[in-house]
Amino acid sequence: PSQAATAGPKTVIANLFEWNWTSVASECSAFLGPRGYGYVQVSPPQEHVRGQEWWVAYQPVSYRIESRKGTRAQFQSMVSACHAAGVKVIVDAVVNHMANTDKSGPGWGGSAWTHYDYPGTYQTQDFHHCGRNGNDDIVNYNDRYEVQNCELANLADLDTGATYVRDRLAGYLNDLLSLGVDGFRMDASKHMPAADIAALKARLSRSVYMVQEVIYGAGEPITPQEYTGNGDVHEFRYGKDLARVFRNERLAYLSNFGEGWGYIPSNVANVFVDNHDTQRDVPGTLTYRDNGIYALANAFMLAWPYGSPTVMSSYEFTDRNQGPPSDASGRTNNSTCFTGGWRCEHRWQAIANMVAFRNAVTGTGVVNWYDNGFQHIAFGRGSAGYITINDEDFAVTGRSYRTNMPAGRYCDVIHGEKSGTTCTGPVITVDATGWFRTDVAAHDAVAIHTGARI
Numbered sequence: 001p002s003q004a005a006t007a008g009p010k011t012v013i014a015n016l017f018e019w020n021w022t023s024v025a026s027e028c029s030a031f032l033g034p035r036g037y038g039y040v041q042v043s044p045p046q047e048h049v050r051g052q053e054w055w056v057a058y059q060p061v062s063y064r065i066e067s068r069k070g071t072r073a074q075f076q077s078m079v080s081a082c083h084a085a086g087v088k089v090i091v092d093a094v095v096n097h098m099a100n101t102d103k104s105g106p107g108w109g110g111s112a113w114t115h116y117d118y119p120g121t122y123q124t125q126d127f128h129h130c131g132r133n134g135n136d137d138i139v140n141y142n143d144r145y146e147v148q149n150c151e152l153a154n155l156a157d158l159d160t161g162a163t164y165v166r167d168r169l170a171g172y173l174n175d176l177l178s179l180g181v182d183g184f185r186m187d188a189s190k191h192m193p194a195a196d197i198a199a200l201k202a203r204l205s206r207s208v209y210m211v212q213e214v215i216y217g218a219g220e221p222i223t224p225q226e227y228t229g230n231g232d233v234h235e236f237r238y239g240k241d242l243a244r245v246f247r248n249e250r251l252a253y254l255s256n257f258g259e260g261w262g263y264i265p266s267n268v269a270n271v272f273v274d275n276h277d278t279q280r281d282v283p284g285t286l287t288y289r290d291n292g293i294y295a296l297a298n299a300f301m302l303a304w305p306y307g308s309p310t311v312m313s314s315y316e317f318t319d320r321n322q323g324p325p326s327d328a329s330g331r332t333n334n335s336t337c338f339t340g341g342w343r344c345e346h347r348w349q350a351i352a353n354m355v356a357f358r359n360a361v362t363g364t365g366v367v368n369w370y371d372n373g374f375q376h377i378a379f380g381r382g383s384a385g386y387i388t389i390n391d392e393d394f395a396v397t398g399r400s401y402r403t404n405m406p407a408g409r410y411c412d413v414i415h416g417e418k419s420g421t422t423c424t425g426p427v428i429t430v431d432a433t434g435w436f437r438t439d440v441a442a443h444d445a446v447a448i449h450t451g452a453r454i
């Protein structure tokens, strides 16, 4: 059954972490487009060091579009397939650095390289050599110069202030734009001055969506706010605080979640419950391993009008370095959802159907907030949608909820798919005064919106 993508701009991003290009192409037409996702974010496409670990992708050795995830031709047809399905493509752009000394050449596609020497691309003078800490590594995050000029995990740090380096990086980004790419997730943005990113942006052949990775750190001199002039910024506090609220505090506290919590302005914030780093490295992060609670947190994110949301899609791992399921020669396997380790959170019913909810409620504010003081909350979005989330250990029964929605019969999209005039799950009836009555099981939710009226 298909949940038709509804009115409103499609702004939700699906992060298909480490998926190969052929699989991304299929997913755009089979699922992301039809369900209303606006963007797919893909892992770094440039040539990288060899190795099984996922993080080889974050060690560029050349700007050939040739990686474990596929060839340039496969990348190109992926972009075309996604566009045909109405899905834009965001590339994870690694521009702060090249490789480190863990691995040695040649790269995935055969390019020769050694530390600080990438023949035809960069030589030693194109890198910062910050002269700190004995090995040029970043140690002190309270020192702006060090964070931006020394080496992140020993990765050769590009002199992004230099004209040659800026031109070369813009050449890479413009090559991607020539292949039809729509946006960039700027990796390690905190490690580059905002002005250096602005200089890259000014060299782009057309305007694109940009989201910068600047991890908020309490008391640090480099802040997410100083990058908002270039475009969106990941608001890392959102997923961290949301996990704490779900695990240890009260959902009732979420009534002013967002700017009220000191975050960057909503219109420049990109948010997520987890990303590829936090799911591995930040204790307490909500991930696919939390199953139903993870789904509830994502449903809340998609229903709540702060920032633009990214839905993570993961493969299972037991070791933080473990790469994606791959064949004997190291090429990433096709992603077959729910088997072979591919968890496909973006397809979970309670998450996927809330994408259409978000599209349907675009431009509306929160109305009719309710909470019980603890783990049961409910709110509407204008006259277009309503959700109630019950994270108590007990069911909430016999309650009625007040919406601003038109009277009618709606499919509960947390548990059902609208198919024509029927719903495969519970049907919710909103009466002439806007009220509806429903039970909500423990650790569950009920959501309705005008795109799923039956």
Ligand code: LM2
Pocket: 055, 056, 057, 058, 059, 094, 100, 101, 102, 152, 153, 154, 155, 187, 188, 189, 213, 277
């Ligand atoms: C990022 N954002 O700023 C990415 O989101 C993050 O995933 C990247 O780290 C990082 N910056 C660099 O692009 C990953 C991974 C690291 C890995 C690096 C480079 O989290 O563990 O570092 O990619 O491949 C690896 C080893 C690490 C070692 C390092 C240098 O895992 O143990 O540290 O190489 O040898 C000494």
Ligand code: CA
Pocket: 096, 147, 148, 149, 150, 157, 158, 191, 192
């Ligand atoms: Ca840097």
